[in-house]
Amino acid sequence: MKQKSQDKARIKDIARLAGVSIGTVDRVIHNRGEVAEKTLQRVKKILEDTNYSPNVMAQVLKSRKNYSFVSLLPDPADDNTYWKKHPLGIERALEELQPFPVKLATLTFNMQSEKDFQSKAESVIALKPDGVILAPIFKDESTTFAKKLAAEEIPLVFIDGFIENAPFLAYIGENIFRSGRVAGELLDLLTPPSRDILIVSIARNIKNVHHLEARTQGCLSYFNGNCRNLGKRITLRIPDPSSQSISKAMDGALREHPSISTVFLTGSRTYLLARYLETRGISDLQLVGYDLIEENIDLLRKGIAKFLINQRPDEQTFKAVKKLFEYLSMRKVPDKMEYLPIDIVCSENIDFYI
């Protein structure tokens, strides 16, 4: 029988053992100086011997240090409801951190507007937060922002994506390339060996393409290894999510490649493709896509989509908040890259992911 416990020495005990007052012990612990060298060494020794660690409850109670964080994420009012999940993770984290005095301000920006992002980024700086959570949709603007935060020594956690050359404390999210490979494995299973696979990216603005491109590459890379499929893998880029645009591109692709049996959507807009298929009365294509947003879940339940890949959006923010807090309150430096599991979701296990 093992006991996990912590019968801790208190400052008072250390003081008694060292023959000094608790004030002096505190000074040693926090390196606040004004302690005679001899005393310093004596106290330090005892701290080590007793393996002293402070009582966090008492510390928090006393200091009443309020941590204030800010999250800067895309506006979920946008057509991309994926971003509705992120606030839930923040909510949960704050609840768990309940007893600790942590506040968080939620700022959002328009995914289509660099201008808006820049102005919101300025607001964040103005708030002088203790930590920031950011989804770096716009690469250049986010890099500038990250550098400003670094200059102010404000820790930054990226979620959903990250920028290699920007300064940041940690990233939490998918390994995007690998996620494409997971899709590849699923597509390979779904597709009869002689049939073709269509890889569709719907990208309104060029800035959003990085994710989709990395997933496409991951997916294609899977088929460079052992695979059953002997058909073609066709990539298709649809420039905007309007139904006309989708119809035009898809009509063309299906006409040109009549052997397509499976379609992989590299983003969360599987439901738009499903609408197109419905309009055209096409029911023999299998779909694989991303994100457990309502419309997609519906497709899964109806058997129209076969698999969805889940990025755990709420876990991204949940962990981001906790990492910031732990870093600030306990100086616990987190792993720089935390890749969340890439969940494979189908009609039978979807219930347990929502």
Add this chain to the structure above:
Amino acid sequence: MKQKSQDKARIKDIARLAGVSIGTVDRVIHNRGEVAEKTLQRVKKILEDTNYSPNVMAQVLKSRKNYSFVSLLPDPADDNTYWKKHPLGIERALEELQPFPVKLATLTFNMQSEKDFQSKAESVIALKPDGVILAPIFKDESTTFAKKLAAEEIPLVFIDGFIENAPFLAYIGENIFRSGRVAGELLDLLTPPSRDILIVSIARNIKNVHHLEARTQGCLSYFNGNCRNLGKRITLRIPDPSSQSISKAMDGALREHPSISTVFLTGSRTYLLARYLETRGISDLQLVGYDLIEENIDLLRKGIAKFLINQRPDEQTFKAVKKLFEYLSMRKVPDKMEYLPIDIVCSENIDFYI
């Protein structure tokens, strides 16, 4: 911009508003009586109006209440390494609960011995813990144990499985039947329509069969709905995990049903089946099984197993510890049934699950 925060009223504030002392407020809050009806109502009103909630840090600091839990789980030294994951979740939970004074004693029992379980259960009771985490492998003995705990008013959390008719606070684990259905969906994808599926349960003692049987039923139920497969679904029960026993049973099954293309292991012993296949030089069967134990992960990486279903053993215990703590410290009654996600793991996403 939304602010999530908690600028809380303190007892002192309540006392001032009510024109009483903090002692009286405390008496009201904790229903300790000895308060005049009129005062009681006045204070209660103010507590509600100010939406008072106590400062947990201060409470813990003051009370120095030590929670001591006990976990009673199968001995992982057994051939079933699945149980090695559970202690890790406990570890993690205690770390997260760090500032709070929570202890946990780990007791294990031999999975083959009801006697051993009973004696360990007695030890648990003798420890007079504040909460218990149990894997109810032995149904009857676990029921007796649960009733004893209930009599002592010690909250009990089941993990991995649960007993309907026993008293317990919460269950955390798989929905076993649904997990079988998930396997069904995967098997349906893996198996050519005209080929057969073999469902194998390796069960040394009858007590362990419940899980395996429920998964088998779940799996079969999937094929009662829409499915591609038109072949047979054959169930095979192997009474013990010795290689002789497996060889004999498998030789027979494969001889009788030469059209088998896919094998579903309802437990975590996929690696034993893989060993058999290797001995026989069979390489064209696809495997689906349970649990990310080392030997199975290896099979996945080598392409011998196609899918593993993950039960999140560490999350079971992690959540169990946290639920017990929240229940005891904040009287937060948990959901009775918490079904964890049924993760579908393949060679491409395995890395992110370990």
Add this chain to the structure above:
DNA sequence: CTGAAAGCGCTTACAG
């Protein structure tokens, strides 16, 4: 350089 005291918000006796 060092110690004694006050106070964070709460709970627990104790005095009246």
Add this chain to the structure above:
DNA sequence: CTGAAAGCGCTTACAG
């Protein structure tokens, strides 16, 4: 029935 006081472990001025 009610209030004043002590103390949980720590930190922060302040006095010497």
